[in-house]
Amino acid sequence: MTSTVHRTCPLCEAVCGLTLTLDDGGHVTSVRGDRDDPFSKGFICPKGASLGRLDEDPDRLRRPLIREGGRWREAGWDEAFAAVERGLAEVTAAHGRQSVAVYLGNPNAHTMAGALYNGPLIKALGTRNVFSASSADQMPKHVASGLMFGHPLAIPVPDLDRADYLLMLGANPLESNGSLCTAPDFPGRLKALRRRGGRLVVVDPRRTRTAELADEHVFVRPGTDAYLLFGIVHTLFAEDLVTLAHQVNGLDEVRESAEHFPPDVVARRTGVPAEVIVRLARELAAAGRAAVYARIGTCTAEFGTLAQWLVDVVNTLTGNLDRPGGVMFPKPATEFAGRRGPYRVGRWRSRVRGLPEANGELPVATLADEIETPGEGQIKLLVTVAGNPVLSAPHGDRLDRALAGLDFMVSVDPYLNETTKHAHVILPPPRVLQSGHYDFALLGFAVRNYARYSPPLLPLDGQPSEAQILARLTMIASGADGDLDEFVIGQMLAKAVETPGSGVEGRDVAELRALLEGDTGAERRLDLMLKLGPYGEWAAGGDLSLRKLLDHPHGLDLGPLEPRLPEVLRTASGVVELAPPLLLEDVDRLRAGLDAEPAEMVLIGRRHLRSNNSWLHNVGPLVGGSNTCTLQINPADVARLGLGGEAVVRSAKGELTVPLEPTDTIMPGVVSLPHGWGHQGSSQAVAAKHAGVSANALTDETAVDVPSGNAVFNGVPVTISPTRVISAH
Ligand SMILES: Nc1nc2c(c(=O)[nH]1)N[C@H]1C(S)=C(S)[C@@H](COP(=O)(O)OP(=O)(O)OC[C@H]3O[C@@H](n4cnc5c(=O)[nH]c(N)nc54)[C@H](O)[C@@H]3O)O[C@H]1N2
Ligand SMILES: Nc1nc2c(c(=O)[nH]1)N[C@H]1C(S)=C(S)[C@@H](COP(=O)(O)OP(=O)(O)OC[C@H]3O[C@@H](n4cnc5c(=O)[nH]c(N)nc54)[C@H](O)[C@@H]3O)O[C@H]1N2
Ligand code: SF4
Ligand SMILES: [Mo]
Secondary structure, three states: OEEEEEEEOOOOOOOOEEEEEEEOOOOEEEEEEOOOOOOOOOOOOHHHHOHHHHHOOOOOOOOOEEEEOOEEEEOOHHHHHHHHHHHHHHHHHHHOHHHEEEEEOHHHHHOHHHHHHHHHHHHHHOOOOEEEHHHHOOHHHHHHHHHHHOOOOOOOEEOOOOOOEEEEEOOOHHHHOOOOOEOOOHHHHHHHHHHOOOEEEEEOOEOOHHHHHOOEEEOOOOOOHHHHHHHHHHHHHHOOOOOOOOOEEOHHHHHHHHOOOOHHHHHHHHOOOHHHHHHHHHHHHHOOOEEEEEOHHHHOOOOHHHHHHHHHHHHHHOOOEOOOOOEEOOOOOOOOOOOOOOOOOOOOEOOOOOOEOEOOEOOHHHHHHHHHOOOOOOOOEEEEEOOOHHHHOOOHHHHHHHHOOOOEEEEEOOOOOOOHHHOOEEEOOOOHHHOOEOOOOHHHHEOEEEEOOEOOOOOOOOOOOHHHHHHHHHHHHHOOOOOHHHHHHHHHHHHHHHOOOOOOOOOOHHHHHHOOOOOOHHHHHHHHHHHHOOOEOOOOOOOEOHHHHHOOOOOEEEEEOOOOHHHHOOOOOOOEEOOOHHHHHHHHHHHHHOOOOOOOOEEEOOOOOOOEOEOOOOOHHHOEOOEOOOEEEOHHHHHHHOOOOEEEEEOOOOEEEEEEEEOOOEOOOEEEOOOOOOOOOOOOHHHHHOOOOOHHHOOOOOOEOOOOOOEOOOOEEOEEEEOOOOOOO
């Protein structure tokens, strides 16, 4: 007997619906795209297709591990939690709460546990030492959006299905399947744009698969997108092409700033000819429905926040902000419109380097400093949840050494790997199929409003869910007892009944609580958020609830994106802040960089369709072939430097010997190495056979984007030389 079940793929931001067949033993016998999913319509990629393999990976941890000295042993859950309680008590008794740190990795954006329980955990730990993969990724976008629109999550997404022109910088959705733009079958949507007569332009130091699909590919020197975008802004003003559809503050300041960046000047720095910059500006202005979209290549760069800001400056100046076919603000089903004060960054600063807080976090680029530098507030204990910063943080090799010096570390992770090998206790979450799934974070960036809930497909048989693991850690850290979910639900309801327009203003908390459904605390909290949300049972005209999503296992289409800027804006002025002072200050840094002598060779990253950061290399069918850790380099550089099959790459921070992959798809003067490789000390047997090297042995933690403190991975100066020839004598 087999059964057919449906669930959302948790492996990337595209949130595809999957249809799985399970045999009697709960083993996955096939995975297909769910054709009845109104959003993904049957799309699937090789990673989704191997979800069963990942789910049943024999190297996944099933029980907690405790390390005693250099030896690991399996332990029961109570024993493991008791060890954590002891570790936390000892360290905080000796060094106080600020000696505790937490690092949250990328999969937290894909789990219900991450979305619902990390907030309470951080609060219970009572520390400002909060770090996450966000400061190695999209923090510049949060900061730019926070300053312009008043909220760090007010991130407009390109309206892919209606745009007639798309300028894409530093993104490669044919490999990544999209980011901060939730769009299952991103490739199909780009092809549709072209089929309806639209134009796609890709700006990238590599001619990627996305660039191959585009009408035009423009090579750009790594790290210079802010100059290119300023050149476009300059042209829009100079040629009187500005069309504003919204009230804004700071138009004059933007015009004045742009005066320093005429196309012929920025052409030298960016490598993009002035006439191309001018033409792009004209095309954007003339296209009608046009969007500029930029992603990781432009974020993890020296001027990441300026680039993210300028993307939306161009969108605003061309009249494309908040209009169909331009860039728009999704309306997710769990959005609860609580008011917040104006957005600020740098409310506090890191102890050692004085780097700014952003979104309540400190930059991961300074995590090693905070662990290694003695004094009041030195980190002695680290909690990691779904993160592998030894491979993902800038200069991860230093972090590797720093983690070895901690007094105590606990990791919530399914694998013993490069990071969790330093833990004293590893708490593994259950299998994917034993976990419920709702995309709290990613549905807020979807190109169509949509919701889908996947209940757990298999029972837990004894072990805690990831939600329960994090809830128990929270209770240990707070010293309180009781039911965390009930506490959170009580707080949210108390706030909602006092909030004008919440739909439940003035109602009785206990009566509302009794209306919530769900088998687990996480499900009841989802039900509450859905009911309070904009389509919810408790909102005017709505009927959404957990029950309704359970009745629609393929997901629910909630309609195309609609203009909603006034609802989204949270700035003190109530209008779009086009020239936030913090960013104008950083323009001085950008100006100073105009005349900088570019390094002869610079390093950038890349992603492969069958990979996923550091943790999918243990699935046999996904690794090998083109998914290997090679250094892409232009053949002209190979010849110029006299290189053979491999070469030595040196940066200010490290040195690697890497196999070369000569290709004219990469600009001369630029080399590309994927991150997330360099497997060692891990329980992952397949990954160990495809170890590769870590790109973050070369990246530099001292280089950050100033306003956000974000890591800089693209444009790292390197030198490349032949491997030493060892003679036979
Ligand atoms: N040089 C360079 N470095 C980069 C980047 C780059 O482009 N170039 N990209 C950056 C970006 S965008 C990101 S997001 C970061 C990622 O940085 P991290 O999040 O630190 O790294 P990942 O490799 O995603 O590690 C995820 C960890 O979560 C575990 N895991 C997987 N599923 C689950 C789960 O369901 N629950 C739990 N608890 N754990 C789980 C995995 O075993 C793994 O240990 O890397 C950054 N680093
Ligand atoms: N298959 C796969 N999918 C993934 C991931 C994965 O590891 N593998 N990771 C997920 C994560 S965590 C994220 S954040 C997203 C990222 O999603 P994307 O942003 O689409 O990521 P990439 O595919 O790395 O594309 C970034 C592009 O930027 C280019 N680039 C590098 N430097 C510069 C620069 O200075 N300027 C410009 N204009 N371009 C530059 C690179 O050549 C690359 O083609 O992908 C997610 N999806
Ligand atoms: S594109 Fe992303 S969400 Fe869709 S099947 Fe592939 S990994 Fe899963
Ligand atoms: Mo990311």
